[in-house]
Amino acid sequence: MRLSRFSLALSSSLLSVTLSQAAIVSQVSDIPNNIKFDFIIIGGGNSGNVVANRLSENPKVQVLVLEAGPSHEGVLVAEVPFFATELVQPSPYEWNYTTTPQPGLAGRSIAYPRGHILGGCSITNWLVYTRGSNEDFDRYAKVSGDQGWSWKGILPYFKKSEKWSLPADGHNITGQFDPTMHGYKGEVAVSLPGYGTPIDQRVLQATSQMGGDYKFNLDYNSGNQLGISWAQTTIDGSERASSASSYLAPKFLARKNLWVAVNAQVSRVIQSGGGPVPAFRTVEFRQRSGGPLKTLTAKQEVILSAGTVGTPHILLNSGIGNAKTLKAIGVKPLVDLPDVGQNMHDHPVLGNPWLVNSTNTFETLRRDTQLADDAITQWQVNKTGPLVNTILDHIGFVRLNKKLVPKPDTAAGPTTPHYEMIISNGIPPAPAPPAGNFLVLTTIVVSPSSRGSVTLRSKNPFDSPVIDPGLLKTNFDKLVMREAVKGVTKFVSAPAWSGYVIGPAGAFADATNDTALDAYIANNSGTLFHPVGTASFSAKGAKTGVTDPDLTVKKVAGLRVVDVSVLPYVPSAHTQAAAYAIGERASDLIKKAYKL
Numbered sequence: 001m002r003l004s005r006f007s008l009a010l011s012s013s014l015l016s017v018t019l020s021q022a023a024i025v026s027q028v029s030d031i032p033n034n035i036k037f038d039f040i041i042i043g044g045g046n047s048g049n050v051v052a053n054r055l056s057e058n059p060k061v062q063v064l065v066l067e068a069g070p071s072h073e074g075v076l077v078a079e080v081p082f083f084a085t086e087l088v089q090p091s092p093y094e095w096n097y098t099t100t101p102q103p104g105l106a107g108r109s110i111a112y113p114r115g116h117i118l119g120g121c122s123i124t125n126w127l128v129y130t131r132g133s134n135e136d137f138d139r140y141a142k143v144s145g146d147q148g149w150s151w152k153g154i155l156p157y158f159k160k161s162e163k164w165s166l167p168a169d170g171h172n173i174t175g176q177f178d179p180t181m182h183g184y185k186g187e188v189a190v191s192l193p194g195y196g197t198p199i200d201q202r203v204l205q206a207t208s209q210m211g212g213d214y215k216f217n218l219d220y221n222s223g224n225q226l227g228i229s230w231a232q233t234t235i236d237g238s239e240r241a242s243s244a245s246s247y248l249a250p251k252f253l254a255r256k257n258l259w260v261a262v263n264a265q266v267s268r269v270i271q272s273g274g275g276p277v278p279a280f281r282t283v284e285f286r287q288r289s290g291g292p293l294k295t296l297t298a299k300q301e302v303i304l305s306a307g308t309v310g311t312p313h314i315l316l317n318s319g320i321g322n323a324k325t326l327k328a329i330g331v332k333p334l335v336d337l338p339d340v341g342q343n344m345h346d347h348p349v350l351g352n353p354w355l356v357n358s359t360n361t362f363e364t365l366r367r368d369t370q371l372a373d374d375a376i377t378q379w380q381v382n383k384t385g386p387l388v389n390t391i392l393d394h395i396g397f398v399r400l401n402k403k404l405v406p407k408p409d410t411a412a413g414p415t416t417p418h419y420e421m422i423i424s425n426g427i428p429p430a431p432a433p434p435a436g437n438f439l440v441l442t443t444i445v446v447s448p449s450s451r452g453s454v455t456l457r458s459k460n461p462f463d464s465p466v467i468d469p470g471l472l473k474t475n476f477d478k479l480v481m482r483e484a485v486k487g488v489t490k491f492v493s494a495p496a497w498s499g500y501v502i503g504p505a506g507a508f509a510d511a512t513n514d515t516a517l518d519a520y521i522a523n524n525s526g527t528l529f530h531p532v533g534t535a536s537f538s539a540k541g542a543k544t545g546v547t548d549p550d551l552t553v554k555k556v557a558g559l560r561v562v563d564v565s566v567l568p569y570v571p572s573a574h575t576q577a578a579a580y581a582i583g584e585r586a587s588d589l590i591k592k593a594y595k596l
């Protein structure tokens with residue numbers, strides 16, 4: 001893989017001088033040793049930075065964030081929305097993980113990108129903002145016994161984090177979203193596409209021609225997801241909005257009680273006190289590039305926000321997990337919590353390309369040097385043009401035909417989708433293939449039944465963990481993907497596409513019966529990067545699960561998990577909206593627990 005010409009051109013022509021923030025330190029030796037931190041947050045990612053912001057609202061509370069990756073400041077490829085897909089390529093900004101061979105993917109091991117930068121995956125994601133169905137959240141409330149996780153309970157937190165914004169082209173957005181379902185005073189900008197594509201009108205025509213599963217839905221973030229809607233993305237005018245650019249904006253970093261250390265890699269939490277339950281308030285860490293181990297102890301709590309891979313990895317390194325398997329690998333078991341790292345699941349994804357009779361697609365922009373240079377200049381100078389958008393303008397959520405749904409149905413309820421379709425004016429990830437112009441309908445299994453795990457490779461805490469997301473492992477997930485491909489094929493048969501779509505392209509064109517389709521799916525599917533579940537919450541007192549409904553780790557004191565690893569089921573949606581809402585609700589739970 002390589003960085004595309006776009007990002008190279010950008011970093012050389014636009015590198016600007018960035019003012020360093022006093023509160024971001026890049027050497028662990030620069031963390032002040034005269035401050036007693038009340039809260040130490042492990043991982044300055046999507047959720048972690050929300051907690052850092054909210055807890056440091058109280059000037060008496062001392063907060064420290066330890067982030068393994070570098071600072072986000074001046075990373076231009078992370079600011080231009082259209083370059084979003086390039087951040088999965090090997091770089092200092094992701095962890096360079098690979099999965100175990102995946103039986104559901106024809107035995108392939110695939111790259112498994114996770115953000116390794118201040119902002120975490122909110123900096124490396126593809127900007128799509130989707131919350132899930134109301135039933136997804138009502139199921140969380142049911143399994144945890146905590147109404148705070150219900151749709152009604154969580155909606156105020158979605159709104160609290162959100163700053164609904166106008167698109168870069170300033171077009172009239174009436175009729176493209178439901179204004180009652182959004183927040184206007186939060187931190188993270190969410191907006192509609194700011195540069196129309198030539199297929200937008202065809203998509204809308206097709207929704208009215210097809211109706212039914214493909215009807216137009218005013219707003220997929222209203223709790224009712226089914227149908228095809230205008231996409232909402234975390235874009236602020238022309239730029240990516242992330243947890244780092246928003247919750248750690250300069251006005252917040254100016255707080256004297258908020259400290260952020262980048263390049264600080266945590267190895268373990270250490271037991272630091274007896275009592276009836278063991279307390280884990282001490283954090284062990286070192287400079288990411290190597291060096292001596294250091295420790296710091298939080299007065300109140302350690303907040304684990306290292307993500308679905310990082311959080312269970314740190315818990316297991318600390319002796320918190322399945323006592324038997326920990327012992328077998330040489331880690332002293334301290335707290336027997338067998339579900340740490342289990343229940344990992346993710347959204348399988350497949351891009352389905354059709355050749356089109358047009359040159360006005362992403363491919364041309366990506367291949368034509370002059371066009372690309374003009375687009376960069378336009379983005380830079382006028383903050384408009386094709387680079388202000390990510391790789392889609394419309395998204396649909398669909399349920400399988402009733403007769404096809406295997407029992408038990410893993411969707412959260414009767415109005416929760418089984419699959420998602422993303423409609424793109426070209427192949428979503430760069431670079432473009434040498435020839436052809438495409439319409440791509442990406443299919444995603446959003447209510448998967450497969451489960452995998454994150455486990456230790458060795459007792460060395462700096463070894464990468466063993467990652468098995470279990471993609472397309474079950475017949476249920478395979479069936480949903482097969483039906484999803486048939487579903488989008490039907491959508492493309494709408495009259496709106498005639499004269500535009502020439503026909504299916506590449507290996508997709510040969511997948512003309514179920515056997516061939518299954519092989520095509522296994523050969524070409526991957527991850528949409530939405531793993532959850534490795535520190536699942538369950539009801540208080542439950543024998544299964546890792547965290548209580550207030551996200552404190554079971555059987556220990558002083559330790560809480562705040563990231564999407566706590567979700568026992570993946571929402572039928574992309575996961576960053578949930579990461580922000582979890583951060584917001586957890587902050588309120590912590591404030592309440594400590595009367596802050």
Ligand SMILES: Cc1cc2nc3c(=O)[nH]c(=O)nc-3n(C[C@H](O)[C@H](O)[C@H](O)COP(=O)(O)OP(=O)(O)OC[C@H]3O[C@@H](n4cnc5c(N)ncnc54)[C@H](O)[C@@H]3O)c2cc1C
Binds near residue numbers: 044047311
């Ligand atoms: C390529 C990609 C595309 C995606 N696209 C979308 C999308 O379009 N829309 C959407 O909603 N979601 C998307 N997602 C998923 C979404 O971004 C994540 O689910 C969400 O951001 C996760 O938030 P988090 O707080 O749980 O974890 P993260 O944001 O991953 O934060 C964890 C942080 O902890 C740090 N960390 C980990 N281990 C350690 C350690 N040992 N010591 C110190 N720090 C550590 C990491 O470096 C990271 O910064 C995408 C994800 C990826 C990777």
Ligand SMILES: *[C@@H]1O[C@H](CO)[C@@H](O)[C@H](O)[C@H]1NC(C)=O
Binds near residue numbers: 091096098
């Ligand atoms: C990424 O990991 C692979 C092994 O999976 C290794 O060969 C490679 O050097 C790593 N790359 C970086 C940039 O660390």
Ligand SMILES: *[C@@H]1O[C@H](CO)[C@@H](O)[C@H](O)[C@H]1NC(C)=O
Binds near residue numbers: 174
């Ligand atoms: C936007 O469109 C709506 C409905 O199409 C219309 O009622 C409204 O006046 C328009 N607003 C502006 C500012 O043009």
Ligand SMILES: *[C@@H]1O[C@H](CO)[C@@H](O)[C@H](O)[C@H]1NC(C)=O
Binds near residue numbers: 357499502
């Ligand atoms: C493409 O469209 C043009 C008209 O716009 C038509 O003349 C031509 O035949 C089409 N080509 C294909 C391959 O459909």
Ligand SMILES: *[C@@H]1O[C@H](CO)[C@@H](O)[C@H](O)[C@H]1NC(C)=O
Binds near residue numbers: 377
């Ligand atoms: C910026 O916008 C102005 C006014 O619309 C236009 O004249 C100019 O060409 C644009 N510049 C670029 C670099 O796109």
Ligand SMILES: *[C@@H]1O[C@H](CO)[C@@H](O)[C@H](O)[C@H]1NC(C)=O
Binds near residue numbers: 511513515516
């Ligand atoms: C299914 O399609 C493949 C590829 O086109 C073909 O080789 C195979 O014979 C077909 N199988 C059946 C049962 O039709």
Ligand SMILES: *[C@@H]1O[C@H](CO)[C@@H](O)[C@H](O)[C@H]1NC(C)=O
Binds near residue numbers: 507519520523
């Ligand atoms: C799947 O990949 C294998 C190995 O590369 C190849 O032999 C086979 O033809 C592929 N099948 C399909 C349907 O793409």
